[in-house]
Amino acid sequence: MDSPYANQPKENWKNITQRLVNEYPISIQEILEIATLAWNNIWNTSIGGHISINEVGLTASNIGNFFQQLYIHELVLRHPNKWREQSNKSDKDIVYISNNYFSTEMKTSGQAGYYLYGNRSTSQEVSQRATSGKDKSGYYITLNFHGQVMTRLRIGWIDENDWLGQSSQTGQSATLSSEVYEHKLIDISGSYIRHSPIILLDNVGSVAASKLNQIGIYTFNDLALYQGNEFDKHKTTLERFYRTHGLAYPC
Numbered sequence: 248m249d250s251p252y253a254n255q256p257k258e259n260w261k262n263i264t265q266r267l268v269n270e271y272p273i274s275i276q277e278i279l280e281i282a283t284l285a286w287n288n289i290w291n292t293s294i295g296g297h298i299s300i301n302e303v304g305l306t307a308s309n310i311g312n313f314f315q316q317l318y319i320h321e322l323v324l325r326h327p328n329k330w331r332e333q334s335n336k337s338d339k340d341i342v343y344i345s346n347n348y349f350s351t352e353m354k355t356s357g358q359a360g361y362y363l364y365g366n367r368s369t370s371q372e373v374s375q376r377a378t379s380g381k382d383k384s385g386y387y388i389t390l391n392f393h394g395q396v397m398t399r400l401r402i403g404w405i406d407e408n409d410w411l412g413q414s415s416q417t418g419q420s421a422t423l424s425s426e427v428y429e430h431k432l433i434d435i436s437g438s439y440i441r442h443s444p445i446i447l448l449d450n451v452g453s454v455a456a457s458k459l460n461q462i463g464i465y466t467f468n469d470l471a472l473y474q475g476n477e478f479d480k481h482k483t484t485l486e487r488f489y490r491t492h493g494l495a496y497p498c
Contacts, residue, residue, distance in 0.1 A: 248348070248384045250406045252431070260430035267404050268433055271386065272329065272349055273322070278388065278402060279437050281325070285317035286390075286397050286439075301395075307357025314390060315340065315353045337381050341388075351386040352405075360447065361391050361399050361428075365410045365421030383407040389432065397439040398447060403432035436492035441468040449484050471497050 251263050292300040319332045319341055331342050339350035354363050384406045391399040405427060412421030445464055446456040464470050470485055489496045
């Protein structure tokens, strides 16, 4: 698939991404609604009607797979004539029936932080596409999470060559450059952000997080509501973060 960013200077990338998101068949609000519903459905699940999913000890990979399947299920349920799930290896994770241009890959990460990781290195994925026919360039919906908490939901466009990795079979997972995060992915903000663990806040390291935890501050919301002034530096950072994401900061 031809990249909409081809031959465009980086200063144009953010505007291109915004245009792509505006053209996407599902609104930002509906993506957030479906993602939140899918996420909550994971943790409201029981096995055999007796065992809570919380007792099973799911891996981050398990959780990501459940989220993806529940998201796709709800999307298809809402729009059965427009979207379908992947049915062959050449399909994207979510297929837009009338125009494959809008078909979408999903990517999740349960590692600490806001980074995303490819399953294999770039050169291996290119080699696989030669036989599978699956194009990894296009729209992406991505989710970062920490335990049972959604921490960052995004939509944007990632080109196959944006994934940076090693060509060896034992190479580390592919990663994305800072330019992709900054210019090619757009945050989908929501109240879920308030429940993010405090260690994800800029400039809060493990030592500061431990001190905050000792006085009962575990999440962004805990810090926002804290009345003391010994952590004003972090509260200022949080207030700026809330403002950037369109969230009201408690007065």
